[in-house]
Amino acid sequence: MSRSIVGAGCALIIFTSSGCYHVTSKVPGVLDLRSDGADSTVDSSPLPKGATREGFDAFAYGAGVTGAADVLIEDRNHYVIDLVPILNESSTEEWKSALGDGALRNIAITEQFGGMSVLLTLVKSCIPCVGGFTNGTWDFKARATRIQVTSSPRDESMVPPAATGDASTLGY
Amino acid sequence: MRPHAPTSAENNPVFSSIWQNRPGHILARLSLLGTIALASGCFTVNADLPGTLRGDVASTDTERVGTLSVEKNHWFYVYGLIGETPKDFFSTEIKKAVQQKGADGVANLSYQSELGCMDLVISGCTIGCVTPRSYTITGDIVRIKKSPVPGKPAKVATVDTDSDAGTSLLATDVSGAQRF
Numbered sequence: 550m551s552r553s554i555v556g557a558g559c560a561l562i563i564f565t566s567s568g569c570y571h572v573t574s575k576v577p578g579v580l581d582l583r584s585d586g587a588d589s590t591v592d593s594s595p596l597p598k599g600a601t602r603e604g605f606d607a608f609a610y611g612a613g614v615t616g617a618a619d620v621l622i623e624d625r626n627h628y629v630i631d632l633v634p635i636l637n638e639s640s641t642e643e644w645k646s647a648l649g650d651g652a653l654r655n656i657a658i659t660e661q662f663g664g665m666s667v668l669l670t671l672v673k674s675c676i677p678c679v680g681g682f683t684n685g686t687w688d689f690k691a692r693a694t695r696i697q698v699t700s701s702p703r704d705e706s707m708v709p710p711a712a713t714g715d716a717s718t719l720g721y
Numbered sequence: 722m723r724p725h726a727p728t729s730a731e732n733n734p735v736f737s738s739i740w741q742n743r744p745g746h747i748l749a750r751l752s753l754l755g756t757i758a759l760a761s762g763c764f765t766v767n768a769d770l771p772g773t774l775r776g777d778v779a780s781t782d783t784e785r786v787g788t789l790s791v792e793k794n795h796w797f798y799v800y801g802l803i804g805e806t807p808k809d810f811f812s813t814e815i816k817k818a819v820q821q822k823g824a825d826g827v828a829n830l831s832y833q834s835e836l837g838c839m840d841l842v843i844s845g846c847t848i849g850c851v852t853p854r855s856y857t858i859t860g861d862i863v864r865i866k867k868s869p870v871p872g873k874p875a876k877v878a879t880v881d882t883d884s885d886a887g888t889s890l891l892a893t894d895v896s897g898a899q900r901f
Binding site for chain 2: 649
């Protein structure tokens with residue numbers, strides 16, 4: 550009896566301390582606030598091979614990166630008892646595929662527990678043994694517009710900030 | 722066979738139309754509700770990040786001047802179906818922190834979201850009617866040596882030290898001293 554109480558207590562502590570449906574997305578590159586990239590040329594070149602997932606992979610792990618200039622990043626996360634992320638834990642690879650050596654503007658994070666997540670959760674709950682342990686699914690999504698990197702004409706002559714150490718020259 | 726006497730509930734026109742005469746409509750309505758729920762999604766975040774994300778800037782092109790930590794809570798309702806985040810959910814705090822440091826941007830940006838301890842307690846107590854979710858944005862505030870791409874700067878008009886309700890903004894110097 551006391552063992553079950555201790556076990557339940559431990560489970561409760563783990564459950565409440567770690568948080569459910571924990572989504573982590575490490576974004577590569579540098580977020581540059583000096584420019585919104587509105588005057589930059591849109592990059593419509595093809596995405597790297599393997600950036601877009603298809604078939605069962607797209608169903609299980611999300612579609613990856615889709616689109617040409619306007620890209621949508623979709624990464625599907627799976628959890629054990631809603632707590633421990635398994636399979637496809639981070640969306641960093643998808644970000645890297647979309648970003649490459651170029652730049653992204655109009656970036657928006659559009660995470661949601663969407664229709665596919667609901668369906669997958671229901672489907673998994675029907676599978677014997679698996680249903681009791683692997684039940685959660687959550688979609689991390691982001692959308693952005695790919696742009697070509699060209700230096701701003703007005704800033705070509707700008708002295709690098711590190712050389713001056715003066716915040717007033719940083720474009721604000 | 723003698724028909725049974727109608728009960729008061731069966732005499733109710735609303736009850737009668739819903740539960741007796743048109744049982745198919747109930748299924749149709751439930752299906753419609755389910756379809757709306759599936760299509761719209763729960764716990765929807767739709768938040769912009771300011772500026773441009775650049776893949777051509779190497780770590781040697783940046784100078785770290787501090788760290789960024791933005792912690793926010795957002796309240797969703799009816800199992801997360803209602804309560805989409807505003808567009809500037811993260812951008813205002815990121816802009817404030819970078820501008821206060823006189824910096825240019827954020828490197829090593831990390832986005833996290835979870836149903837935390839208190840969120841679960843509140844959700845449990847309200848049977849899912851009110852479900853908060855916690856969000857954290859962290860990174861290094863940096864100055865960038867490379868020129869910006871053509872466009873307008875993403876900046877806030879005024880910088881104040883007050884934080885919004887449910888928001889925690891912490892920007893620290895490289896030395897670890899808190900600025901605000």
